[in-house]
Amino acid sequence: EIVLTQSPGTLSLSPGERATLSCRASQRVTSNYLAWYQQKPGQAPRLLMFGVSTRATGIPDRFSGSGSGTDFTLTISRLEPEDFAVYYCQQYDSSPRLTFGGGTKVEIK
Amino acid sequence: QVQLQESGPGLVKPSETLSLTCAVSGYSISSGFFWGWIRQPPGKGLEWIASIYQSGSTYYNPSLKSRVTISVDTSKNQFSLKVSSVTAADTAVYFCARTKSDNSGWYQDYWGQGTLVTVSS
Numbered sequence: 060e061i062v063l064t065q066s067p068g069t070l071s072l073s074p075g076e077r078a079t080l081s082c083r084a085s086q087r088v089t090s091n092y093l094a095w096y097q098q099k100p101g102q103a104p105r106l107l108m109f110g111v112s113t114r115a116t117g118i119p120d121r122f123s124g125s126g127s128g129t130d131f132t133l134t135i136s137r138l139e140p141e142d143f144a145v146y147y148c149q150q151y152d153s154s155p156r157l158t159f160g161g162g163t164k165v166e167i168k
Numbered sequence: 169q170v171q172l173q174e175s176g177p178g179l180v181k182p183s184e185t186l187s188l189t190c191a192v193s194g195y196s197i198s199s200g201f202f203w204g205w206i207r208q209p210p211g212k213g214l215e216w217i218a219s220i221y222q223s224g225s226t227y228y229n230p231s232l233k234s235r236v237t238i239s240v241d242t243s244k245n246q247f248s249l250k251v252s253s254v255t256a257a258d259t260a261v262y263f264c265a266r267t268k269s270d271n272s273g274w275y276q277d278y279w280g281q282g283t284l285v286t287v288s289s
Binding site for chain 1: 216219229263271274281282
């Protein structure tokens with residue numbers, strides 16, 4: 060089983076600042092099958108990125124994804140008030156099995 | 169617009185079976201895609217439970233496989249989840265979701281709003 064570790068657990072930033080979220084896998088992620096989700100309190104997760112760096116429909120270009128192998132990053136170039144939320148990475152392997160990281164909370168400083 | 173809506177009891181007794189249904193609108197399940205369940209214990213992260221293809225092929229989280237059954241009813245455009253022998257550890261918000269499978273992997277592009285299931289006597 061591939062374990063995803065997200066860091067930091069909490070990121071305290073101000074609107075307009077850059078956010079860098081890390082997702083590290085315990086083994087190489089197959090074919091970069093890595094996705095990111097945003098979740099706000101009381102809501103379902105929302106797909107942000109898939110295939111490491113492809114933005115989902117309607118996701119603004121201030122969100123970008125990068126990485127390969129075992130190290131992946133979600134970057135929010137300039138935080139907007141609506142971006143303060145919890146972010147999860149998710150990988151798929153050919154078992155098939157989906158696993159999620161523990162999440163990073165981006166909070167207002 | 170694809171919409172998913174979970175339904176089922178909000179309270180289940182320990183050792184009993186949890187049963188949930190996800191009604192899909194705006195898209196025909198029989199047209200393709202995978203459909204699945206993901207849960208989130210209060211204040212915690214996300215856990216994939218199971219997925220099913222429109223043909224009926226099923227895929228389970230190995231850690232839950234012995235207690236979980238996922239099924240699809242294309243005539244009603246819905247799919248269902250059963251979790252047997254529940255304990256307090258099964259208390260969670262249960263989400264149903266549509267899963268895309270392509271050369272970018274498996275990822276959930278549409279989600280239901282989630283339903284809280286509490287296991288308690």
